[in-house]
Structure formats: C-alpha cells, structure tokens
Amino acid sequence: MTYPSLPHDHGQNAEKLIDHIPSAESFNTLSDIFSQLGDESRLRIFWILCHCEECVINLSSMVDMSSPAVSHHLRQLKAGGLIESRRSGKEVYYKAVDNDKTRLLHSMIESLMHVTCPWENPS
Numbered sequence: 001m002t003y004p005s006l007p008h009d010h011g012q013n014a015e016k017l018i019d020h021i022p023s024a025e026s027f028n029t030l031s032d033i034f035s036q037l038g039d040e041s042r043l044r045i046f047w048i049l050c051h052c053e054e055c056v057i058n059l060s061s062m063v064d065m066s067s068p069a070v071s072h073h074l075r076q077l078k079a080g081g082l083i084e085s086r087r088s089g090k091e092v093y094y095k096a097v098d099n100d101k102t103r104l105l106h107s108m109i110e111s112l113m114h115v116t117c118p119w120e121n122p123s
Contacts, residue, residue: 036080037105041065042073046096049083050106053095
C-alpha cells in the first residue's frame, strides 16, 4: 500500500497509521463519555451504580448531596447512556447499564484509583 507523505519524516513510519486513525466522530463520542465522568460527583455516583441499584434519596445520603443535585447528575449520566432507570410505584431506581462500555469504565475507575470492587473480595 502506498501511504501519503507527511510534511516531516521523523523516522517513525507514521504514514502507516493514517489509515487506522478513528474518525473525529468516534473521538467525539469517547470525549462525551469522558466528560460525563469528568465531574467528581458524577464519577462517584456512577461508581456506586456499577455496584447496586439505588434511588435518589439513598444516593443523596451516600454522597452527601441534595436530592436535586443528585437528580441533575443522574440526568446527565442517563443522557450519556451510562445508567438506566426503572420505576417501582413512586420510586425510581438507577443502575449502570450492563454493557461492555460501562464495565470497562468501571474497571478503569477502580484500576486508576487502586480500589477493589466490593463484590470481588467479600468480607
């Protein structure tokens, strides 16, 4: 295959990479996911919801935030496709979506923070 010439040759064969660069749209999607988790409160809420299904009131207590503030973060996480909800009577319960993307994000969070998933080493 003939690769386009780059303006500068740094001896790294970067031309071969050009055909494999993901589209700007793909990076935009990833950027949106990271921006969802760019807020420490949303990150904490997402981590909790990776481990259990919870209502706003309990989440508010767990993260020491007002219910309206938690609801705001939940709306953003839900719009980003990271969590889902279900209604039971008057109560709405939230949990992380069970897919490869959220499992990988959950794993990354725990790896980067050196936190062990509570379900991996039950006490």
